[in-house]
Amino acid sequence: MSIYKIPLKHNVLEATKDRITWALDTLSRVCVSFSGGKDSTVMLHLAAQQARLMNKKIHVLFIDWEAQFSCTIQHVEKMRHLYADVIAEFWWVALPLTTQNALSQFQPEWQCWEPGARWVRQPPEDAITQPDYFPFYQAGMTFESFVRCFAEWFSQSRPAAVLIGIRADESYNRFLAIASARKQRFSDDKPWTTIAPGGHAWYVYPVYDWKTADIWTWFAKSHCCYNPLYDLMYQAGVPPRYMRICEPFGPEQRQGLWLYHVLEPERWAAMCERVSGVRSGGIYAGHDNPFYGHRKLLKPEHLSWREYALLLLDSMPQATSEHYRNKIAVYLHWYQKKGIAEIPDTQEGDIGSKDIPSWRRICKVLLNNDYWCRALSFSPNKPKHYQRYSERIKSRRKEWGILCNNE
Template identity: 55%
Template sequence: MRPLRTPPNNRKIPLQKNVYCAALERISWVFDSFDRICMSFSGGKDSTLLFHLVAQEARRRKRTFSVMFIDWEVQFQYTIQHIQTMKQLYEDCTDTFYWIAIPITTVNGTSSYQPEWTAWEPGVKWVRQPPEGAITDPAFFPFYTQGMTFEDFVPSFNDWLARTQPVTPTAILTGMRADESLLRFQSICDRRKTRYSPDKPWTTASMSSGACTIAPLYDWKTADIWSWFARTGESCNPLYQLMFQAGVKPRYMRVCEPFGPEQRAGLWLFHVLEPQRWDQICQRVSGARTAEIYAADRNGFYGQGQINKPSEMTWRDYAMFLLDSLPPSTAEHYRNKIAVYLQWYRERDYPDDIPDFQDKDTGSKDIPSWRRICRTILRNDYWCRALSFSPTRTHHYERWKKRVQEKRKLWNVI
């Protein structure tokens, strides 16, 4: 396997050990340092590998740990079977398996009419039924609120677990890898975050609850993951083999909630691999069929590839046209986000207005322009991540919306 690389000061510096040995050392340190350990499990290749390594260490020490799996309702049957296989395989060293099948809201990047969707939403026909033993009552979690988003639920779960009696330092293990995206790399490198200790950049500590999120595989690459499975022969989600046979490149193989702006490109696999369930998915989630057809289209649909506008319009005019074409509630949401974005730049580099377009303004770096705003709307980027926003916490959103609506009258930006 490759030499380990660790990114202090935003740089990758090779060390004299490989990533496998480094991961084992980190997991051993976790068992030495924490009395309560919980692993976040998705059924994907990264979290499956981590599950194997953590279970092996737990068996060696005759310890146990808990597992948290969020069931998204719309999931491949292969993934559900794999989760059940792993649960049975390591039931001797896991104390609690939190199979969570409660209403949790996430982004729906396939539709402007339903920009968010809620798994296990009450009062609708579900794609499938939760398995026996799953947590289906939201009241099980005292922190749960109606309409709670995934971004709210996970940190709240971590804090709740750390405060569960007896209160004890708690480790939350994740299969996050810095190589997956620039955002994840930056989350590891961020020197402003609170770490368990300065020499452990792969930890993020919560000062309020005592929970510490740990990414033992943060420096692994995709090739390292598959090399480990090939050498050990350990159980992995069979969905990956089917993805490979269907022609999906390894870097695009994902096992997660299916309707996000990035994940929607894989919806066609449901039609190919589980056609008996595809009709139910199309009835359940607005825009699913459209995404299956166009999510891989690089000709401007969903804001991918080169985007175009009517020649007689400026990009600002086109942005106004796109906003006017959206459902009123969705348009108002975008107007609030865009107003904050414009005002931020008005107070800094662009007192009059941001440029209509700039070179490389549709890339990953936030280069402000009206063309970038158009691309954000076309992509159904509901929380405007491309404009450097993060999701607003559910219980703060209505208050935030009213406050911005009042400020828009003073700013007069949109």
């Protein structure tokens, strides 16, 4: 089934206000997922302002990634105080969460607020740092697992809304996250809703159809506050489409690492000490640098893409190599079951957002340090099950005859 973007004759601002009003009217509880970035800031402004008009209360979830700009922390504090009258609960979460470190093959994952580590900065005094605060929390769980479990916990087994500030215009994957016909909607006329795991909470995307220009036009006309880090990014020459505020070490986010070096040298030094690969990432993770294979993908001319992928696997630390071999073997076996005995070396569009199988795409995953292999349509493994999963797939590789260690 094809999915198309169909323009409607609606003002995105009025449409967003209608969506927020619907959520406040229809669902028992409403939580805004807030990152401090421009999209979630617009969403929190509009949700809080609408809650004031309707004499309602909202909740706010903020995940503190430890390695964050001072401007972002100050902006989050400002927003919390600005709308304190309508915020029933502001969850400032500073718990150990595992996420991807796309800067290193030796430490391909990192854990914010890791116990015993020398943190980049200290969390606020009122932040949630006790592991037993949330009954669903498990030590070192991934960010994705946390937010899924949080949504169900927040719902209290009743219909509830978690407002998420992602825009379909940002990437093909974000477009599919909202537009996929396989996802369950609250109703057919609410395409900007999807059911959350657990079956009680609903993800609501109020600003899903906004463009970057709409975001900045709204700030200019409303005079509402936004993260001042964007002004510093602009002064540093960062194009608006590359301005991102979130955890800093992922495949996309690492491109902004150099800004820490420029804007907060003391915090930069702490980050270099805290996380493997940060120093090299600050040097080589630029937008046009082919080092991580983000936009430009290069290989030795005498090798095919398959041969290059095997060379990259052989050059990695053993634990990292085995992880990728397992993932790639599952990927190749899936296509074998679909009747594709051998994926091609290259295909048109194979290094874009859409998963088009090829060995060149696999090379992109390896060069990108895409440890969770999102570009091959995988999700993060649950830490407590990972070892068992790894051993099982390793034995199956021998059965399938795919990517055994002698290949």
